[in-house]
Amino acid sequence: MKRPFGQHFLFDPNILKKIIKCGGVTREDTVVEIGPGLGTLTKFLALSAKKVIAIEIDKRLVEKLREIVSMHDNIEIIQADAMKFPFDSIEGKFRVVANIPYYITTPLLFRLLEFREKIQSMTLLMQKEVAKRITAPHGSKEYGVLSISVQMQTKPELIFPVSRKAFLPPPDVDSAVVHFEVCPSLSFKVANYAFFFRVVRTAFSQKRKTIANSLKIFKGVKDALAETGIDPGLRPEKLSISDYIRLAEALSRYA
Numbered sequence: 100m101k102r103p104f105g106q107h108f109l110f111d112p113n114i115l116k117k118i119i120k121c122g123g124v125t126r127e128d129t130v131v132e133i134g135p136g137l138g139t140l141t142k143f144l145a146l147s148a149k150k151v152i153a154i155e156i157d158k159r160l161v162e163k164l165r166e167i168v169s170m171h172d173n174i175e176i177i178q179a180d181a182m183k184f185p186f187d188s189i190e191g192k193f194r195v196v197a198n199i200p201y202y203i204t205t206p207l208l209f210r211l212l213e214f215r216e217k218i219q220s221m222t223l224l225m226q227k228e229v230a231k232r233i234t235a236p237h238g239s240k241e242y243g244v245l246s247i248s249v250q251m252q253t254k255p256e257l258i259f260p261v262s263r264k265a266f267l268p269p270p271d272v273d274s275a276v277v278h279f280e281v282c283p284s285l286s287f288k289v290a291n292y293a294f295f296f297r298v299v300r301t302a303f304s305q306k307r308k309t310i311a312n313s314l315k316i317f318k319g320v321k322d323a324l325a326e327t328g329i330d331p332g333l334r335p336e337k338l339s340i341s342d343y344i345r346l347a348e349a350l351s352r353y354a
């Protein structure tokens with residue numbers, strides 16, 4: 100049966116409580132949940148938070164959900180597409196806690212990060228494979244463009260894995276909970292983001308080559324590597340975010 104909107108529901112109360120604990124949710128907090136589905140996580144959130152704003156795209160689910168959570172007066176259900184929802188319309192800062200729809204994991208993450216100043220933290224259940232790429236340190240095989248762009252804006256931590264068997268119906272992949280502490284201002288300063296990401300994307304598009312070879316379309320690559328003291332024989336995944344920032348800055352002087 101075709102599942103619209105990536106609907107895989109989680110019922111295990113132990114996992115649900117563990118997710119909320121990781122989220123650090125307190126009675127002071129407004130929590131935004133993306134994709135409340137049948138409200139299992141929503142109800143637990145309502146017991147821990149001051150207010151829960153649950154954004155669900157599926158009209159049929161929204162009707163059921165309103166009945167299911169009717170005894171909680173601190174849950175607001177909004178029928179909307181989270182990819183288009185204006186998160187800056189929410190009053191004050193908030194935490195995001197959600198079992199997100201996997202078909203939009205990465206775009207949703209970047210959509211949320213557009214509102215970084217409003218977000219205290221995010222605790223998201225997602226595909227384990229994506230969770231590993233997001234949290235990968237440099238030097239590991241999963242490290243790449245996604246790890247760099249997310250780690251420049253947040254401190255992500257893979258907290259615990261969740262088996263596909265915990266969901267109804269089970270998805271095709273295993274999952275993991277990732278907690279992101281969101282940095283209000285960027286912890287890495289970059290002079291030209293567009294150029295920086297061009298360098299990073301080019302490097303990782305040729306992952307098996309050395310950094311000198313994968314970046315040879317850039318003028319002055321040998322000199323830039325020498326200036327920054329980065330070994331030209333390294334593979335792209337061996338360079339840290341700071342290495343890429345220094346390298347992009349040096350390369351920009353030859354562009």
Ligand code: SAM
Pocket residue numbers: 103104105106107108109110133134135136137138139140154155156157160179180181182197198199200201203
């Ligand atoms: N939170 C529920 C649970 O844990 O059982 C359901 C999680 S299910 C993986 C994803 C939910 O996101 C579904 O309820 C689906 O309808 C909803 N959804 C999918 N795309 C969405 C979107 N663009 N905006 C808001 N909700 C969406």
